[in-house]
Amino acid sequence: MTDTDLGTAAATFDGTHSGLAGRLGDSVARPDGVPKAQGSYQFSGDLTADGFLWGATLRSPHPYARIVKIDVSGAWKIDGVAAVITAEDVPGKATYGLISQDQPVFASEFVRFHGEPIAAVAADHPETCRRALAAIVVEYEVLTPLTDPEHAVDGSFPPIHPDGNIVRHQRIIRGDQTIDGPIIVEGTYEMGRQDQAFLGLEAALAIPEPGGAGVELYVATQWLHEDRKQIAACLGMPEDKVRLVLGGVGGAFGAREDISLQVHTCMLALRTGRPVKIQYDRAESFHGHVHRHPCTVWMRHHADTDGRIRRIEARFLFDGGAYASTSSAVLINGITHTQGPYKCDNATVHGWAVRTNNLPSGAMRGFGVVQAAFAHEGQMDKLAAAVGIDAVEIRLRNAMQRGDRLITGQVVDNVAPVARLIRETAALPLPTQPVGGTDHDPMRLPGGAGRTADERHIVRGIGWGIGIKNLMYSEAFDDFSTARVRLADGVASVKFATVEVGQGFITIVGQIARTVLGVGEVQLETIDTQIGSAGSTSASRQTWMSGGAVDGACRLVRERLFELVAAKYQLAAVQLEIDGTDVVDTLGTLRIPVAEASAGIVIEETFEHHHVPTEDLDEDGQGNCHTAFAFVAHRAVVDVDPELGLVKVVQIATAQDVGRALNPLSVIGQIEGGIAQGVGLAVMEELLQVDGIVKNATFTDYLLPTFLDMPDVVISLVEEPDPHAPMGAKGVGEPPTVSSTPAVVAAIRDALGKDLHRVPVRPSDICF
Amino acid sequence: MNEIYTLHVNGEPRDVRDASAGESLLYVLRERLGLMGSKGACEQGECGSCSVMIDDQLVCGCLVLAAGAVGQRIVTIEGIAPVGAPSDVQQAFVDAGAVQCGFCTPGLIMATHSLLERSPSPSEMEIREELSGNVCRCTGYGRIIDAVQRVAVARRGVS
Numbered sequence: 001m002t003d004t005d006l007g008t009a010a011a012t013f014d015g016t017h018s019g020l021a022g023r024l025g026d027s028v029a030r031p032d033g034v035p036k037a038q039g040s041y042q043f044s045g046d047l048t049a050d051g052f053l054w055g056a057t058l059r060s061p062h063p064y065a066r067i068v069k070i071d072v073s074g075a076w077k078i079d080g081v082a083a084v085i086t087a088e089d090v091p092g093k094a095t096y097g098l099i100s101q102d103q104p105v106f107a108s109e110f111v112r113f114h115g116e117p118i119a120a121v122a123a124d125h126p127e128t129c130r131r132a133l134a135a136i137v138v139e140y141e142v143l144t145p146l147t148d149p150e151h152a153v154d155g156s157f158p159p160i161h162p163d164g165n166i167v168r169h170q171r172i173i174r175g176d177q178t179i180d181g182p183i184i185v186e187g188t189y190e191m192g193r194q195d196q197a198f199l200g201l202e203a204a205l206a207i208p209e210p211g212g213a214g215v216e217l218y219v220a221t222q223w224l225h226e227d228r229k230q231i232a233a234c235l236g237m238p239e240d241k242v243r244l245v246l247g248g249v250g251g252a253f254g255a256r257e258d259i260s261l262q263v264h265t266c267m268l269a270l271r272t273g274r275p276v277k278i279q280y281d282r283a284e285s286f287h288g289h290v291h292r293h294p295c296t297v298w299m300r301h302h303a304d305t306d307g308r309i310r311r312i313e314a315r316f317l318f319d320g321g322a323y324a325s326t327s328s329a330v331l332i333n334g335i336t337h338t339q340g341p342y343k344c345d346n347a348t349v350h351g352w353a354v355r356t357n358n359l360p361s362g363a364m365r366g367f368g369v370v371q372a373a374f375a376h377e378g379q380m381d382k383l384a385a386a387v388g389i390d391a392v393e394i395r396l397r398n399a400m401q402r403g404d405r406l407i408t409g410q411v412v413d414n415v416a417p418v419a420r421l422i423r424e425t426a427a428l429p430l431p432t433q434p435v436g437g438t439d440h441d442p443m444r445l446p447g448g449a450g451r452t453a454d455e456r457h458i459v460r461g462i463g464w465g466i467g468i469k470n471l472m473y474s475e476a477f478d479d480f481s482t483a484r485v486r487l488a489d490g491v492a493s494v495k496f497a498t499v500e501v502g503q504g505f506i507t508i509v510g511q512i513a514r515t516v517l518g519v520g521e522v523q524l525e526t527i528d529t530q531i532g533s534a535g536s537t538s539a540s541r542q543t544w545m546s547g548g549a550v551d552g553a554c555r556l557v558r559e560r561l562f563e564l565v566a567a568k569y570q571l572a573a574v575q576l577e578i579d580g581t582d583v584v585d586t587l588g589t590l591r592i593p594v595a596e597a598s599a600g601i602v603i604e605e606t607f608e609h610h611h612v613p614t615e616d617l618d619e620d621g622q623g624n625c626h627t628a629f630a631f632v633a634h635r636a637v638v639d640v641d642p643e644l645g646l647v648k649v650v651q652i653a654t655a656q657d658v659g660r661a662l663n664p665l666s667v668i669g670q671i672e673g674g675i676a677q678g679v680g681l682a683v684m685e686e687l688l689q690v691d692g693i694v695k696n697a698t699f700t701d702y703l704l705p706t707f708l709d710m711p712d713v714v715i716s717l718v719e720e721p722d723p724h725a726p727m728g729a730k731g732v733g734e735p736p737t738v739s740s741t742p743a744v745v746a747a748i749r750d751a752l753g754k755d756l757h758r759v760p761v762r763p764s765d766i767c768f
Numbered sequence: 769m770n771e772i773y774t775l776h777v778n779g780e781p782r783d784v785r786d787a788s789a790g791e792s793l794l795y796v797l798r799e800r801l802g803l804m805g806s807k808g809a810c811e812q813g814e815c816g817s818c819s820v821m822i823d824d825q826l827v828c829g830c831l832v833l834a835a836g837a838v839g840q841r842i843v844t845i846e847g848i849a850p851v852g853a854p855s856d857v858q859q860a861f862v863d864a865g866a867v868q869c870g871f872c873t874p875g876l877i878m879a880t881h882s883l884l885e886r887s888p889s890p891s892e893m894e895i896r897e898e899l900s901g902n903v904c905r906c907t908g909y910g911r912i913i914d915a916v917q918r919v920a921v922a923r924r925g926v927s
Contacts, residue, residue: 033862034854036870037877039805039845046804127788199809199817199905200871250807250871251905282810443893502869502906665865665911672908673868699814699903707896710909 023515024727027665030507031524032500044220044247045203049275052205053082055268056129056278057261058119058136059287060111063692064145064160064357067109067138072119074135080124081132083271090267092236096259098226102163103323103360105234105263111140112160112322113359114694115287122268122276145357145692149296149319152354160322160357167320167353168328172335172621174407175346179311183303185382189375190758192686193319194292194677196364197704200250202260202280202288206269214241215266220249222256224497225533234263235270242266246527252501253677254363255289257538258325286697290325290362291687293318293353295334297375307387307394311346312407314338316371318353318361325362327353332475332617332625333368336408340376341418341468341631342398347407349621357692363538365677366737369469374759377465377742381749391464391746395422400468400631408617410624414730415720417657421633422466424655424716428635431651431712435460435639446639446646448708453641460650463746465634467739471731472541472627476616479541479627482532483549485513486604487557490595493523494553498534498546500527503733504666505542509550511662512727516554517561518578518594532608540630540731543662545609548726552607560603565592609726628724631657632735634675636743637711640751645763647683649709649744655716659730664717667732672713674736680705681737682744686760773838777801778847784834793837794818794829797844805845805874809903816902819875820844826882828901845874848881856919857881864915868906876902880916889920 022028035041072084087094087108094108095101107116121132151157152165159165204219214237221227224244232239249256261278268276280288295318302311316334320327335351338344364370384394399418405411436455437444445453473479484495492513500506510522534546558578565583566573575587584591615623637651652675661667684703688695696702721728741759748766749756756765775782775796782801792811797803797820807817811830818829821843829844849855854862857880867873876899883890883898890898895916896909904912 027865029862029865030867032870033867034852034858036867036873037858037861038849038851038854039874039877040851041870042804043807043871045808046798127790197905198869198871199807199815199903200869201809249869250809251869253905282812441893443897449897504868669865669868669907669911672910673906674908676908677905698812699810700812704903704905705908706900706903707909707913708900713908713910 022511024511024662026511026663028507028511028663030504031510032506042248043200043250044218045201045279047205047218047247047277049205049207052275052277053122053124053272054126054129055120055122055265055276056133057117057264058133060107060114060116060118062111062140062142063114064143065111065140066143067107067111068141069139070119071137074137075121075132078128078132078135080128081121083122083268084119084132085267085271086119090234093233096230096234096263097324098258098326099328100163100324102161112357114692117264120264120268122272147356147358147692149317149354149356152356153317153352161355165355167324167355168331169352170331170335170617170621172347172349172407174409174622177348179302179346181302182305183383183386184300185379185386186300187378187382188757189297189378191295191371191374192760193294193359194364194681194685195286195687195702196253196255197702198251198253198255201282201285203247203278204261204265205247205275205277206265207275208269208273212270212273215270216243216245217262217266218245218247219262220247220256222252222499222501222538223536224499224529226536227259227262228529230259231262231266235266244529246499249499249501252537253365254367254538257363257536258290260288282699283697286687287359287694290360292364293320293327293330293361293371295319295371297371299375299379301379301383303383305387307383307389307397309342309344309398312338312344314349316351319356319358320353321356321358321360323360325360327361329474330368333470334372335621336406336625337369337372337468338376339407340373341400341466343400343404344407349407358689359694365674366734367539369738370741373465373467373738374742377739377746378757381746392422392426395464395466408625409622410626412629414628414724415657415659415722416629416631417718417720418466418631421631421655421657421718424718425633425635425653428653428714428716431637443708446641446648447644452644452646457643458639458641459751460637460639461747461749461751463636463743463750465739465741465743465746467632467735469540469630469735469738470626471544471630472539472611474614474625474627476614479535479545480608480610481534481545481549482606482608483546483553484531484604484606485550485553485557486602487517487561487598488602489600490519490598491521491523492517492519493525494550495525495531496534496546496550497527497529497531498542499537501537503670504663505546507666508543508547508662512547512550513554516551516578517558518581520581540734543729543731544725545611547729548609549607551726552609553605556605556607557603561597564601565597630730630735632739634740634743636747638744638747638751640748640766642752642766645766647748647761649679649683649711651712651714652740652743653714654736655718656732656735657718657730658732659722659725660719660728661717662727662729667717668715670732671715671736674733675713675740676705676710678737678740679710679744682741682759683761684709773835775834775837775842776840777842778844787834789835791834792830793832793834796834797829803844803846807871807874809871816879817872817875819878819902821878821882826879845877848877856922860915860918864918865911866907866915872902872904876904876912884919888923
């Protein structure tokens with residue numbers, strides 16, 4: 001266990017761990033850290049090319065309308081305009097999508113959400129683009145939008161898309177369906193629409209091949225190969241004519257998993273024969289990418305008088321918005337995590353993901369499990385109250401262990417230290433300062449710089465949230481990642497298509513290569529589609545999947561190195577191992593530096609890492625659909641102003657099941673950053689739509705946690721290496737976001753003695 | 769159009785030609801002078817990613833008209849330290865784990881240099897308040913606070 005907080009971190013993570021000595025387990029500094037801190041790192045929005053044009057997109061002002069007519073002639077009359085394109089100009093497949101291809105490149109017959117693309121232009125200056133878009137005349141027949149997802153379920157609204165209004169329904173039926181009580185608690189839990197709000201806005205630069213035979217796209221994305229597949233289909237080109245190169249990514253959090261500007265940028269470049277760059281502004285970004293699904297979850301828990309869960313009934317309704325994106329997978333993640341990290345043998349669950357004329361929903365950190373956790377944790381607190389025990393005891397009594405089953409029948413065959421996480425979190429220190437602090441600084445109170453709070457009226461509360469999160473992809477998807485490692489003259493170079501979004505994968509690549517191969521220098525090659533897929537940087541999967549691929553390729557290279565050394569010195573290769581930067585003979589005295597052993601030779605190996613196969617669910621929701629699981633505990637302390645409805649989150653304590661911390665500093669960064677997004681969802685962040693119209697697509701109106709909103713975070717890393725994980729390491733990105741939100745809401749409930757069932761918690765929820 | 773004005777950026781005069789009068793300092797720095805270190809993420813002064821110094825005042829480059837900054841001393845992230853020779857603040861951000869995606873980082877580096885010039889030993893609350901105009905979506909801020917404190921401690925040791 002490693003205990004860390006803001007006070008001790010400086011001592012734990014000094015810079016002396018960085019540099020060549022950085023092996024697995026060390027807090028190595030990022031290889032791109034200095035360029036990023038100096039502003040010389042190239043993000044996708046920083047890319048330029050000689051003679052490039054700016055591209056821009058015309059978007060629908062209506063959530064639902066029939067397009068009667070599009071007249072682009074006005075745009076062509078503006079000086080500096082080089083291309084104007086609409087649905088008629090799409091050379092290949094008219095639609096795209098991650099799971100089903102139901103989203104048009106450009107709307108033609110109908111627009112189905114506020115901000116749906118209709119046309120795009122390329123011109124010499126962003127201002128010329130703006131004027132050209134304003135000159136395009138679109139005649140609409142405005143229709144009444146479907147905005148209540150219940151109307152999609154009950155069939156009361158005509159289909160708004162040829163694929164219908166139900167994206168997917170799935171039930172889970174397990175065990176004894178007749179169990180009733182004796183303790184019964186019930187609740188309905190609602191979640192608003194959260195935006196990923198990465199800072200580096202969508203941007204791409206497309207460079208056409210002469211004659212338009214192919215195109216090269218520099219783009220900030222999460223999954224190069226999947227993008228390429230969808231782009232090539234829409235362009236009507238073979239995939240080998242579309243080369244993707246990763247442009248520097250300014251955060252992702254799920255919002256870059258879907259296509260946004262990729263096809264438009266390529267089409268404009270091919271049409272004009274010149275490089276084209278598209279760069280969204282913040283408002284366009286809010287409209288232009290998918291968001292976390294708004295969701296309503298009803299749950300009824302049946303338990304014994306001692307609080308042990310006997311059966312759970314639940315109903316999930318995910319608002320998928322206008323297009324399918326990953327809604328069907330988000331639904332499965334949600335319903336299969338109904339029980340949370342608790343034992344449960346009997347369940348009745350129905351889940352829907354539906355289509356509406358709201359903004360399309362898709363991937364965001366936590367991917368359906370955030371919605372489930374907000375509900376099951378609310379239920380656990382109700383259960384504790386009904387039984388008459390506290391929040392910690394109810395969770396310990398029900399805590400899942402390795403070998404327990406999910407309500408899908410799947411055995412949890414990973415390290416599952418749920419009780420330990422709860423106990424370690426409970427042992428972390430509570431805030432030492434009283435409400436307002438010993439210095440009575442108003443900045444410490446709810447309302448902060450507004451100085452609205454009277455310290456004597458502020459109430460403090462403590463709440464808990466415990467989470468389980470599946471890692472990697474599910475439902476029989478053949479998930480893999482590819483890496484190529486080349487060793488020459490003591491230097492390793494590594495090639496992969498794994499997208500670095502800021503999470504630090506490129507840091508651990510060096511750590512893996514140095515540890516396995518004993519090299520000092522590790523070079524990272526360009527991240528592009530010139531190697532096999534790495535899969536998506538999502539689902540907390542890249543340390544396991546691409547880390548596993550790099551580790552596997554390094555091991556293959558090491559085997560061949562040992563064979564060469566063994567032959568030269570007439571030893572058995574199995575006797576050899578890496579010790580620091582040397583090859584050593586474990587049975588003798590040979591010790592030669594890796595640099596010397598690899599002098600004048602080149603060894604290159606490619607490795608594809610696949611995880612264990614998973615299955616589809618049957619009609620009753622039974623099957624081994626998930627790959628692996630990680631667990632986490634959160635305890636929140638909040639101060640609440642009950643008169644103004646303002647909340648100050650004071651502290652989050654957390655213990656997280658990380659398997660093995662390959663880079664503790666990087667893990668701490670994922671945990672703190674994930675908690676910030678969980679805190680934001682709890683009390684601040686909601687992208688509002690009224691009758692389908694987006695109301696707050698700016699950073700002035702969509703509130704993100706700042707330095708003053710973010711609480712102290714105290715962390716315990718629970719390291720029990722997972723036998724199924726390459727290097728023992730579990731993904732760490734999503735769990736912090738899963739149960740920090742319910743912990744904060746539970747703390748507000750505790751402070752007020754009031755039931756709160758919706759996030760973000762608004763002042764009016766507290767006051768009225 | 770067809771006019772030239774001169775900005776003083778990082779100690780050098782830089783001519784800006786044929787710019788329209790409505791262009792922000794952020795746009796001119798990035799698109800006309802090729803100084804890509806200042807980032808745009810909200811274009812309305814909420815996120816601080818475009819922070820630059822004008823006559824020693826920390827401002828959002830997206831909120832200042834470039835043509836209005838004529839005659840003033842502009843310092844951008846590129847003027848803080850030569851490439852490959854990071855300032856103490858830049859190095860501390862890297863060592864402390866304060867950098868993830870890095871998009872907010874140049875703005876935060878500018879804000880931190882400004883803070884430590886004015887207040888060499890800031891309290892944690894002072895750091896939070898001073899940097900609260902800079903949004904980071906990746907880190908949750910904990911490692912950034914640590915980085916600022918490291919620099920403050922190190923500078924006290926030197927002086």
